[in-house]
Amino acid sequence: xxxxxxxxxxxxxxxxxxxxxxxxxxxxIANAQADTIKIGFPTPLTGPFSAEAQDQxxxxxxxxxxxxxxxxxxxxxxxxxxxxxxxNPGEAATRTLELIEKDKVNFVVGSLxxxxxxxxxxxxxxxxxxxNSISQxxxxxxxxxxxxxxxxxxxxxxxxxxxxxxxxxxxxxKKIVFLTADYAYGHEMVRAFERAGKEMGATTxxxxxxxxxxxxxxxxxxxxxxxxxxxLVLCNxxxxxxxxxxxxxxxxxxxxxKIVTPVLLYTSRLAGGPEAFEGIIGxxxxxxxxxxxxxxxxxxxxxxxxxxxxxxxSDYGALGYxxxxxxxxxxxxxxxxxxxxxxxxxxxxxxxxYKGPEYYRKCDHQAVQTVIxxxxxxxxxxxxxxxxxxxxxxxxxxxxxxxCAELGHKA
Amino acid sequence: xxGLTFELLCMQLLTGIALGSIxxxxxxxxxxxxxxxxVVNFAHGAFFMVGAFLGVYFLGITGSFWFSLVLTPLLTxxxxxxxxxxxxxxxxxxxxxxxxxxxxxxxxxxxxxxxVTFGIEGxxxxxxEGLGGTVNVGIGYFPKYRLFLIAATAVIILGVWFLIQKTRxxxxxxxxxxxxxxxxxxxxxxxxxxxLVFGLGxxxxxxxxxxxxxxxxVNPEMGIPILAESFVVTVVGGMGSPVGAVVAGLLVGMVYSxxxxxxxxxxxxxxFVLMAVVLLIRPQGLFGKAGAMG
Numbered sequence: 043x044x045x046x047x048x049x050x051x052x053x054x055x056x057x058x059x060x061x062x063x064x065x066x067x068x069x070x071i072a073n074a075q076a077d078t079i080k081i082g083f084p085t086p087l088t089g090p091f092s093a094e095a096q097d098q099x100x101x102x103x104x105x106x107x108x109x110x111x112x113x114x115x116x117x118x119x120x121x122x123x124x125x126x127x128x129x130n131p132g133e134a135a136t137r138t139l140e141l142i143e144k145d146k147v148n149f150v151v152g153s154l155x156x157x158x159x160x161x162x163x164x165x166x167x168x169x170x171x172x173x174n175s176i177s178q179x180x181x182x183x184x185x186x187x188x189x190x191x192x193x194x195x196x197x198x199x200x201x202x203x204x205x206x207x208x209x210x211x212x213x214x215x216k217k218i219v220f221l222t223a224d225y226a227y228g229h230e231m232v233r234a235f236e237r238a239g240k241e242m243g244a245t246t247x248x249x250x251x252x253x254x255x256x257x258x259x260x261x262x263x264x265x266x267x268x269x270x271x272x273x274l275v276l277c278n279x280x281x282x283x284x285x286x287x288x289x290x291x292x293x294x295x296x297x298x299x300k301i302v303t304p305v306l307l308y309t310s311r312l313a314g315g316p317e318a319f320e321g322i323i324g325x326x327x328x329x330x331x332x333x334x335x336x337x338x339x340x341x342x343x344x345x346x347x348x349x350x351x352x353x354x355x356s357d358y359g360a361l362g363y364x365x366x367x368x369x370x371x372x373x374x375x376x377x378x379x380x381x382x383x384x385x386x387x388x389x390x391x392x393x394x395x396y397k398g399p400e401y402y403r404k405c406d407h408q409a410v411q412t413v414i415x416x417x418x419x420x421x422x423x424x425x426x427x428x429x430x431x432x433x434x435x436x437x438x439x440x441x442x443x444x445x446c447a448e449l450g451h452k453a
Numbered sequence: 454x455x456g457l458t459f460e461l462l463c464m465q466l467l468t469g470i471a472l473g474s475i476x477x478x479x480x481x482x483x484x485x486x487x488x489x490x491x492v493v494n495f496a497h498g499a500f501f502m503v504g505a506f507l508g509v510y511f512l513g514i515t516g517s518f519w520f521s522l523v524l525t526p527l528l529t530x531x532x533x534x535x536x537x538x539x540x541x542x543x544x545x546x547x548x549x550x551x552x553x554x555x556x557x558x559x560x561x562x563x564x565x566x567x568x569v570t571f572g573i574e575g576x577x578x579x580x581x582e583g584l585g586g587t588v589n590v591g592i593g594y595f596p597k598y599r600l601f602l603i604a605a606t607a608v609i610i611l612g613v614w615f616l617i618q619k620t621r622x623x624x625x626x627x628x629x630x631x632x633x634x635x636x637x638x639x640x641x642x643x644x645x646x647x648x649l650v651f652g653l654g655x656x657x658x659x660x661x662x663x664x665x666x667x668x669x670x671v672n673p674e675m676g677i678p679i680l681a682e683s684f685v686v687t688v689v690g691g692m693g694s695p696v697g698a699v700v701a702g703l704l705v706g707m708v709y710s711x712x713x714x715x716x717x718x719x720x721x722x723x724x725f726v727l728m729a730v731v732l733l734i735r736p737q738g739l740f741g742k743a744g745a746m747g
Contacts (some may be wrong), residue, residue, distance in 0.1 A: 093574050224718070250717045257669045257678065258472060260599070261713035261720060264464035267593070284670045292580070292596040292668065294587035313670065315577040317585075 078121040079114075079379055081106070081366060082141030082150040084162055086129035090255075090280050091154050093309045097359030098154065098176065099124050104349055105366035115373050122366070123147060129154070131161035138165045148379050151195075151365040153177050154358065156226045163192055172381050174369055176361035178202070178305065180230045183406040185450030190385060193407040195365040199227075200444050202325040203234035203304035205413035205436040206275075207244070210323060214300040215272025216244040221262060221286060223278035224251040231277040231304045238442075247271050252278075259286045263293040276303040276322075283310050288318035296321060306416055308356040311429050316420035319429075323417045328360040328397050329430050332414065342396040354427045360396055364409075367395045399438065405446035410438050460592040465714045466707060467590070471599040473706020474606035475665050479679065480686035480698035481613060482657035488693030489630050489650045492541060492552040498680025499560035500655045504529045504662025505671045506567050509576045518581035525663045526656040533655025537648050560676070567673045575672030584667075598667055605664055609657065610699055617695065626650060630693070685724050689731045691741020701739060 083102060085095040102122055110119045123145055127134035134153065141147045142165070149172045153159035156179040163182060166173035167189040174193040181187055182194055211218075218239060222228040232249055239246075247269045250262050266274060274295060276286050283303060287310075290301055306324025333340035342363065346355045355363065368388060373379055376387035392401050400411045416430035423429065436442070446452075479501060486494050504525050511521035536559065544551040580598050587594035617623035629636045629646050637643050662676075669675065686705050690697025705724050712723035731739060 088573075252717065253721045255678070256721075257675060260468050260472060260668070261465070261710040262717060264461055264468055264593070265714050267464075268458070268461045281670055281672060288578070288670070289668065292585075292587075292598065294594050294596070309574075313574055313577055315579065317580075 078119050079370070079373060080121050080123055080145060080147040080149075081369065082138065082145065082147035083122050083124045083152040083362075083366075084127040084134050084137045084141070084150070084158070085124065085152045085362075086154050086158070087124070087126040089129040091129060093313075094280075094307070094356065094358040095154050097309070097356045098152070098362030100350055101346065101355050101359040101361075101363035102151065102366045104346055105363045105370065107349070108345065108367075109370045115370075115377075115379075120366075120370055127153070127158050127162075129158060131157045134158040135161040135165050138162045139169075142166075142169050142171055147171070149174070149369045149381075149384070151176065151362075151369060156181065156230070160187055163187060163189075166191055170381060172369065172384060174365045176365040177358070178227070180234070180444075181226070183408050183444070183449050188406055188449075188451070191381065193368070193388060193402060193409070195368065195409050196361050197325075197327045197411065197413060198408065198443075199230040199234040199304065200237070201234075201442060202327075202413050203231045203277075204238035204442050205415060206302050206304050206323070206325045207235045207238035207242075208436065208442075209415045209434060210273055210300060210302045211239055211242045211244050214302075216242070217247055217271045218244050218273050218275060219247050219266055219269055219271040219299075220249040220275045220277055221259065221266065222249055222251050223254050223282050225254050227279055228277040232275075235275055235277075235304065252282075254278075255282065257285055259289045260293065263289065263295065266290075267293065267295060267298065271299050274299050274301045276301060278303075279305065280307070280310060281313075283307065284314040284318070287314055287322060291318050291320070306418065306430070307358075308429070309358075311418055312426075316418070316423070316429070319418035320420040321417065323415065323433065325413050326357045326416055326430075327411070327414070328355070328357045329414055329416055329432060330354040330427065331430060331432055332397060336398050338394050338396050338398070364395045364397075364400075368393060403440065403443070403446075405451040406449055408443065410440060410443070412436060412438055461714075463592045464595070465710050467592075467595060468599075469707035469710030470703055471603055471706070472710060473703035474603050475661055475679070475702075476682060476686045476705050477699045477702025478606055478609060478657060478661035478664070479683040480690060480702050481610065481695055482654040482661070483683055484687050484690070484693050484695055484698045485613075485657075486651055486654040487687070488695070489626060490537075490541075490545075490647050491549065492556070492651070493549065494651075494654065495553055495557040495680070496536070496560040496563065497556075497654070497658050497683065498676030499563040500529050500533065500658035500676075501662040501665070501679060502671075502673065502676035503532070503563055503567065504659030505578075505666040505675060506571055506576060506662075506673075507659070508663025508666050509578055509671050510571070512579065512581070513576075518584075522660075522663060526660040529659025529662070530652045530656030533658075534648060534652040536655070537651035541651065542644070542647075560680075564673045564676070571673075573673065575670060575675075578666045578669065578671050580667040602664055602668070609660065613657070613695065622646075622649075682724065685728045688738055689728050691738025694738065694740040694742075697738055697740030 085098050087095050106120050106122050125137040127137050150166050151174045153162050153175050154177045159175045159177055159179055163173055172191050174195050176195045178196050180199045220232050222232050301322045303324040306326055311319050330343050333343050372384040372388040376383040400409050403410050413436045415433045417433050419431050483497050486492055508521050508525045511524055512518055541552050584598040584601050588597050625641055633643050686701045690701030708723050708727050713720040
């Protein structure tokens with residue numbers, strides 16, 4: 043039944059679209075008020091991060107639904123145009139350009155990799171379209187890549203790896219070994235962890251780099267064991283993190299050192315299972331268990347559960363929700379879809395969509411927000427979604443970010 | 454490097470042998486098929502992957518690792534039999550590249566089938582009951598499961614060796630590889646032998662898949678990189694030589710492991726350097742006969 047309804051509305055939209063296309067130009071301008079607000083959403087629906095990407099879309103659709111259910115803006119409804127960027131920077135740029143040129147989107151939200159978000163950002167910067175990025179990157183904050191149209195809803199490595207360092211070094215010790223995926227993500231995480239660690243007198247015993255997508259890490263493990271660090275930091279993502287965590291557990295590394303990771307993904311933990319991740323500590327932007335202490339998290343989770351058969355949103359999914367929500371809130375405050383007016387509105391916005399109060403820092407539009415430190419558990423799990431204990435929440439502070447001057451912005 | 458001890462070197466070697474076990478098993482299957490049928494099986498990595506998926510799946514259903522250790526190779530072997538009978542057989546006598554392209558395509562079909570059946574994320578792998586954790590091997594603690602893996606590989610390799618060297622079937626296989634015309638004249642149905650050898654190769658691939666599954670994540674693309682490494686192993690050992698496959702498999706594992714210790718950045722490269730060096734000194738591979746590709 044549901045399918046039928048959507049088909050009908052799609053047909054209606056097609057008809058009205060065709061009608062709009064065939065009417066003279068001045069009538070189109072008069073009708074513009076009733077057009078939908080279009081948000082382009084490029085994300086890697088296929089490839090190794092597809093699970094996270096699909097969750098981003100689901101949560102973004104929820105934000106759209108809430109906006110429309112509340113009556114939209116002056117009767118204008120919002121619409122999400124999802125495109126598969128295949129985790130390829132070239133593909134991401136092409137899809138974004140199409141969204142802007144052909145589909146005439148008003149805003150772009152999305153991405154799920156340090157590399158694709160930079161290529162999407164480059165296109166949006168050139169076309170003067172607002173882009174709210176929902177995946178981690180340090181580079182996007184820096185003046186050379188940034189533009190006034192760039193917003194960064196996600197955490198960045200400086201914030202998340204820094205928070206994990208600040209939590210773990212005082213508790214577990216100062217001798218650090220890194221096992222790092224040899225590409226931008228891994229390097230940025232190591233740099234950020236070391237930056238925070240230096241203030242606390244931590245020393246790096248070794249930074250062992252492995253190729254992206256390696257399936258066996260065992261050959262690195264005897265050496266790590268022999269180095270006998272206090273903390274082993276896994277600076278890799280997705281499947282790499284799953285494999286590395288599993289093999290570190292098999293080799294018994296946990297008995298002599300603490301394993302931490304800057305980004306402990308909810309989806310990786312589900313894929314890797316409780317034993318492999320047992321006791322591993324990491325940072326995250328969101329965990330659904332926040333609902334016990336943060337009212338907006340409870341509201342968001344409940345809405346998500348209602349829309350998707352009781353399942354809970356993942357960390358990256360929640361960012362899809364917040365990314366869209368912020369832009370649409372900006373439209374309402376600005377009372378316009380004009381890009382510069384929405385930019386100005388978002389710059390002054392204080393918001394709390396799902397994880398407590400946030401705001402965009404003026405100089406680089408980085409969302410200033412908490413980092414949640416979680417520990418993976420294998421016991422006392424209430425249900426299959428109950429995988430982490432929240433250890434602490436590092437509060438919102440600009441002190442833990444790179445300063446505007448350091449990033450190359452004029453203060 | 455500081456802290457380089459005898460124990461560390463030994464641990465690193467042992468890790469290399471465990472790694473090499475999987476290489477040796479995969480290369481053994483590859484080279485049985487190549488030595489006998491002159492077919493370069495590009496779907497071998499996919500059979501490895503299917504084995505891992507089926508193994509984890511049956512483990513989930515039955516709760517018994519041992520049961521799925523028996524069932525999985527039977528099934529992948531069965532798929533191998535069907536593949537030989539209906540896909541590869543019509544291509545005999547058409548040159549090396551026909552079955553190569555066919556199996557290459559088949560690998561993509563198998564990957565897609567697994568994506569459709571089990572999802573793109575794959576399955577979480579579990580270490581079988583009783584084989585989790587580590588055990589003191591005198592030089593330090595080593596994962597029990599990887600010791601089991603080395604032992605299981607040794608048993609399988611001995612089994613295959615016994616089959617080829619000590620049984621009537623082995624005699625026919627060896628004779629068929631040497632001169633199929635004579636074997637035919639002697640009244641042996643060579644087509645049936647080819648069928649069984651292809652099935653056996655695929656069964657061993659599936660077996661290595663389930664054996665490898667507790668050590669890594671099981672996903673549809675897991676067979677792609679390991680196929681490339683297995684080809685390196687067969688080339689180093691000599692195309693078509695089972696002894697070469699086993700020796701080279703262990704050698705590649707140890708070279709990878711030792712390079713990881715001293716130059717982690719170059720680990721991935723090291724096995725290709727090894728291949729290049731072997732090819733320069735002995736183009737037919739360590740145990741290969743000259744002109745085996747002929």
